[in-house]
Amino acid sequence: MRRRIGSGAFATVWLAYDEHLDSPVAIKVLADNWTGDLHIRQRFLEEGRFLRKVESPHVVTVYDAGELADDRPYLVMAYADQGTLADRLELSALEPAQALTVIAQVGQGLTALHDRGVLHRDIKPANVLFRTIENGRGSQVVAMVGDLGLGKAMDMSSRLTMVGGTPTYVAPEQALGEGLDPRADQFSLAALSYYLLAGRQPYDHKSLSAAEDPAPPPPMEIDNPDAEAVVLKALSKDRDDRYEDVASFVGALVDALGGEMDEAPQAWIPPDPELTQAAGRPASTGIAASLPPLPDAVRRRTWPWVVAGVLALVVGGGVGWFLERAATTDRTVDDATGTISVTVPEAWTAQVDPEPWTPADGEQEQPSIAAGVRAGWNTDTEPAEGVFVGLLEGEKLPTRVPQHPACETARKPVFDERNGDRSMTVFFNGCPEVDYTVERVVQVNESQLLWVQVRSDDRATANQVLDAVKVSGMGI
Incomplete structure (x- = not known):
């Protein structure tokens, strides 16, 4: 079976099974109408380049990159079978131990990016993905940082920064278009931490201009003044008042919360073998017969792709199990x-x-x-x-x-x-x-x-x- 499972402004996504990796993977292909746009093409390629620099279980893995016969670039990426943090929060709020686990793992992902000279610049619930992995303790869910559509090399950001990001989570210096360093991602992670621990967002900015000069957020109203002080310090408007780096912020928050974490996070989306395992070619009848084949250049790769019907990446602006909400589609x-x-x-x-x-x-x-x-x-x-x-x-x-x-x-x-x-x-x-x-x-x-x-x-x-x-x- 071959079929398109999702598309957006800039790319099309396929969910496929790679027999060599013995794992489902996501294939993200630049939309053909953007092939000739050098700016969009460069942003697409930079996302793959930045992600391939990093080896961390908490950053979405890019397994391969290449070009189709019609010159469209594509990325083969890890499949997030447990959706995004935004999806998970629609079910219920996280317990404090669950929240701290997510914050710590996202912090590890950001630190790995920063160690390789890459800023994320758009940390938010829709860009935190969850994936099931197998280890000695059985199946566990890990959090990963995804969607580097706004990612920038640090030396580039220090000279010229494209204004962008999500107003509720963006650092003031980023909204102002100033040169950035890892403390911008620290601010965004702190805003996410506030949300997970307090149950509400620290800001309700409607635009990036509103994020340029934020007022102090309201009290978190949690029964831990030390943890609240840590989060508010990382949310300081002046970056010099924040922690030295993301690792220092996460370490201080872990200490303030007593280090209690969820040692074995469990899946909340049940596995579906029909969607994530290889299968024989079905008969060419019904819906499958009317679906277009994958491009020849992809079929010529060494992997026999079997496309399944679950979205792994949100294209053109996010990563996750569902398409972005209507407000951002x-x-x-x-x-x-x-x-x-x-x-x-x-x-x-x-x-x-x-x-x-x-x-x-x-x-x-x-x-x-x-x-x-x-x-x-x-x-x-x-x-x-x-x-x-x-x-x-x-x-x-x-x-x-x-x-x-x-x-x-x-x-x-x-x-x-x-x-x-x-x-x-x-x-x-x-x-x-x-x-x-x-x-x-x-x-x-x-x-x-x-x-x-x-x-x-x-x-x-x-x-x-x-x-x-x-x-x-x-x-x-």
């Missing part, structure tokens, strides 16, 4: 002519208008697409998150973009050139209802411009949507 929308496409968060597709527009009086209709969280998202009276992309006539970039006087700040225009297409981008922040408004104009050919407007609660999402705009046959 991506979807690609196209205009009515098939000229323009853009990948946006699923929540932004509540109101989609794929019809052409008329840029100005007397001009012909041009392809365009608009997608937002609700009707009226792009009005000045009731702004909300969304994106508009449309073509218009023009032989050169304009000197100005549409202005937004209600926003607190207008950044200086940023001029760029990619694949021969010049662009001008202006960020406005502190805008009413949505924090960021972005205007971008791209010279796509000698007589046409592309206008993009994005309204978003955080800059990371705005950047992702901007980078996901595609125009067929025009070089971007």
Whole structure:
């Protein structure tokens, strides 16, 4: 049987059985529409490169990497048969000993990354995976750090840092776009520790800008003031006030909690041999007969893949047993002519208008697409998150973009050139209802411009949507 079991904005995932490893594995393949995008391709390859640097039971293992016959890169990775921490917390809260075990194991994974010069930059429940392993004490569940889509080498982060991360867990210096060191991951792990021990998150930031200058979190209200003091120290706004490294933070927390851990974590998702063991080829009938085969380049590898129907990785933004919740799932929308496409968060597709527009009086209709969280998202009276992309006539970039006087700040225009297409981008922040408004104009050919407007609660999402705009046959 061969079939696709999950797909997202940037990749497709297969769950397969590797007879040589005698284990189910996950195959993550870059989506074909992103093969020519060097930036996305580089991020995909960097994730595999970073993960392959580390040998730790608490970091997702990459067994192999390569390219298909059509040049799409792929990664063969460990399969998380027990889902993510986010999945587990939907069942019930963790007991203190269980929580401390997870925190300690995630800390070991981060330390292993840091020892190899890699920052994670997006620790959160959806990026903590659980896997069953066999040892002398029987089957046990271990926690692993996964999804290095935002991972960066430390020397790179010290010079140029891409703003990104999850607002509730991100360190202030990361939200500000400053150079980072392992104390940024320590802050995120401390925020996760607060959540696991107190039963609620320390912050409720709606955007990265809100995380730039966080107020002290409320009291944890746990019966251990020493443990609370450890967590709050690691959550210090000033990184110099935190612990020297992740290991020091975890060690202090273990001591404060008396070292009581879950010595033999048990699986909560029952094993299904039909999904995780090799099997003979089924007859070509029913659903299986209609499914496409794996690409030839994968079949030519030494492993006989038998694809099973359980998702191992969340593609394009997370790792886990289930697809990301609707709030973080991506979807690609196209205009009515098939000229323009853009990948946006699923929540932004509540109101989609794929019809052409008329840029100005007397001009012909041009392809365009608009997608937002609700009707009226792009009005000045009731702004909300969304994106508009449309073509218009023009032989050169304009000197100005549409202005937004209600926003607190207008950044200086940023001029760029990619694949021969010049662009001008202006960020406005502190805008009413949505924090960021972005205007971008791209010279796509000698007589046409592309206008993009994005309204978003955080800059990371705005950047992702901007980078996901595609125009067929025009070089971007």
